[in-house]
Amino acid sequence: MSNIENLFSKNEFPWVTPNKHQWDTEKSYPKLSVIVPSYNQDVFLEETLLSIINQNYPDLELIVIDGGSTDNSVSIIKQYETHIAYWVSEKDRGQSHAINKGLEIATGEWVAWMNSDDCYLEGALYYIFNEIDYHQYDFLHGSCSSGISIKNRNCVIQEKNYKKAPFQLLLFFLAVKYIIPSQSVFIRKSILAKSGFIDEHLHYVMDMEWFYRIYKQTDRRFFYKNAICFYRHHVNAKSTKDVDLVKEESKAVAYSKWPDLNVWQRFILKRLIRDEQGLSSFVHYPDNQTIKKAIHTFFKYPVSALYNKHYWSVLKRVVIARS
Structure with a gap:
């Protein structure tokens, strides 16, 4: 990708540590495990890691699962390893397997995953754990901004929650409004004992199928309108390259839930x-x-x-x- 430096505004978040949000030192925050699966994404990986680290979350467990990258990814990971609770770089069976490896290691009360080409926006975690009464929920999700860079992004706020029931998640293939952006999701880890981890046979809509199973286990779910995360459009993104395959896998998953309907x-x-x-x-x-x-x-x-x-x-x- 040419002119890659133009994608990053290094005088703005996340490259500059934010001082805007001050965490309450007398308040107890739940441990949060953020899993970053990655493979040959050195172009974007540093910004992703900084967008997590520079939230300054008081009890963060950052886990990086690299699939044996052959680019500069490991050097970038080592540069920030004082902020990383666990990292590994070894061949795996793909993104779904990498996320599951992270989930097995995670010790947080809450878990999230951030793809290595996506980011949290400034104040994301402050909003989740200060502005939302998260104690009464098992599953949080919201809107997501998108674009080629954080600076040049569209912040589309979804005013209505179209994903109130498990069935609506199966309409992933039909319209964007039925998609839950994985970047926006926070899950209470204890619920995973009932729902299970990600289906490693899936390569495109593993998040949709996983969220469906979580929905079946708990109705303690909360939709927040704020766009606190960023999904990056680029030519090598799976959802960009393989649109038809995404739709076909989505439909196949939907039909696999036929007995539930x-x-x-x-x-x-x-x-x-x-x-x-x-x-x-x-x-x-x-x-x-x-x-x-x-x-x-x-x-x-x-x-x-x-x-x-x-x-x-x-x-x-x-x-x-x-x-």
């Missing part, structure tokens, strides 16, 4: 997957017969087309282009 939920899921597949052939692969195909798609999948903004966006562009 009632008759109405099964009907809805089957129809939404069918319609989404039909709409995708128009939205993502428009051809010279676009207008004709759009009309055909609308009559075949009227409900889904009516509420699909991508459908109308593509149709609008085609109409303008031909006028």
Whole structure:
């Protein structure tokens, strides 16, 4: 990636230790384990680590699980190892396995994971453990900002929680509003004795499937609107490179939960997957017969087309282009 230095504002958080939030030295905060799985991400890894370390959280257990990187990652980890409770660099079976290795080691009352190309924003942990009554919950999640850099990001605050029930998590494939950003999640570790760890057979939507199982075990969940984390868009991100594979694995996971669903939920899921597949052939692969195909798609999948903004966006562009 060219001009990589332009992605970082080294006079701003997290490169400069923040003094904005003062932790109450007389207050007891729960131990928090933050797991960073990483493999050949030396370009972004330092900023990720700093975004965690510079929260200045009073009882932090930072765990870095590197998959045997061949770039400069280990040097970066060693540079900050006085702030790291545990780190390892060895070949593993992928991201899901790396996170599970971290979960097995973690001793915190709460656990979180941050991918090595993503970050917390300034004051993230202060907000979670001061502004939220976290004591009464097992699972916290919220909005997430995104972009190519922290400085150049979109802070989209999701005003409504579309993920109140386990079934809604299975609609991951359908729209962004059904996605729980893993960067925003904090989990009480004791609940994992019931839900289990991450399914290592999954490579794209392992978080969605894991959160689904946690949802099934506890309704002590809280949605916060604030965007306290950052998801980075870049060409090598799995969700960017493998969009179709993400959707296919998401649908496969949704169908795997079929026995959990009632008759109405099964009907809805089957129809939404069918319609989404039909709409995708128009939205993502428009051809010279676009207008004709759009009309055909609308009559075949009227409900889904009516509420699909991508459908109308593509149709609008085609109409303008031909006028």
